[in-house]
Amino acid sequence: MEMKEKDMLKKKLLDTQEMVRDYEMFSKKTRDTELAETFKMFAEETGMQARRLQGFLDKKEGRK
Numbered sequence: 001m002e003m004k005e006k007d008m009l010k011k012k013l014l015d016t017q018e019m020v021r022d023y024e025m026f027s028k029k030t031r032d033t034e035l036a037e038t039f040k041m042f043a044e045e046t047g048m049q050a051r052r053l054q055g056f057l058d059k060k061e062g063r064k
Contacts, residue, residue: 009057016050 003011020043027039 006057006060009053009060013050013053013057016046016053019046020050 023039023043023046027036027043030036030039
């Protein structure tokens with residue numbers, strides 16, 4: 001089954017949002033401060049990706 005662009009965007013947006021939550025949770029559960037900061041940085045970077053994907057999805061759905 002071929003995925004349409006909108007379906008691809010929705011899937012990757014959900015995947016990316018889950019990664020943000022995971023990184024945030026990991027940053028809070030580790031005692032290693034360097035690792036915690038790295039996870040926080042990854043969460044922020046992945047959050048930017050999620051926002052960009054959301055922008056594309058909004059355009060596809062006629063929002064914005």
